[in-house]
Amino acid sequence: MPHSLFIDIPDNFSFRSTIYSHGWCELAPFEIDETNWRLTYVFRQRNGSRPVAGTIFEDAGRLRIELGSKPVSRKKIIDDVRHILRLDDDLNGLYESVADHERLSWVVEKSAGRLLRSPTVFEDLVKTICTTNCSWSLTKKMVANLVEKLGEPTARGKRAFPTPEAMAGVSADFYRDEIRAGYRSPYFVELAEAVASGKLDPQSWLTSDLPTPELKKEMKKVKGVGDYAAENLLKLVGRYDGLALDSWLRSQFYKNHNNAKVCADKKIERHYKKFGKWRGLVIWCDMTEKWIN
DNA sequence: GCGTCCAGGTCTACC
């Protein structure tokens, strides 16, 4: 007998647009079923209890979470789902800024703009470092290795994303040899030790009062986090005033707005300047239109 | 089969 939880769907929310908003749905312990439009994630639980896998899908106008076993805390699972799907984000400002735009009005129609994220900023931070200077296939492999080799198993064998403590418990050689993380290996050891010891609290970035440029500086203190990674993380904590330009985003801009010719980042920045604090989200929606539509 | 390039960049040393 499955254990199911239900969440009402808020206005301006699209389950499909959200779970397919960027590549995160392909990174373990997320799994996406594009045939039936279901998203599975392995949730950590409180009190040292085993993680539990949950599959999220739309069911009669609500979101249903079908769990592999009875949860210790229903509230913890629901809070995590609300967080990863950005159910409580207010994107009215984004929609107002693109509503009359010839090329971008679809964002309103499709209720796009909610970027899927992990339950913890630590997990998003590690995953973001795994996206730097490598192919997407290698990113997926590194993250899958982290989950497979360091994640705690559910009763049925799926695994959660590893805790900072678990990641701090292995050496740089382990990251090199088992995770295939290459030069990122010592970065992961340093990061995990800092978070496990309480010296660094990435979760506090969600509610930080720091202005965005200052918060970005804080993020860049983490080894392996540069401009792109910090701006990607800023988006995941709800700040969209950085473009998070990477090679993929640049190439898409060249194709869509510059006759496939390379141009300086400043030109890209000028193009989206008018969208103000929403510009990071606007460029992302603009470049991923084909994914959603 | 082998060498080179480069992908959802960043760090360090040097100027």
Add this chain to the structure above:
DNA sequence: GGTAGACCTGGACGC
């Protein structure tokens, strides 16, 4: 503050 060179990995590509 700006820039060159090094850095792991693994898939794609040319030869």
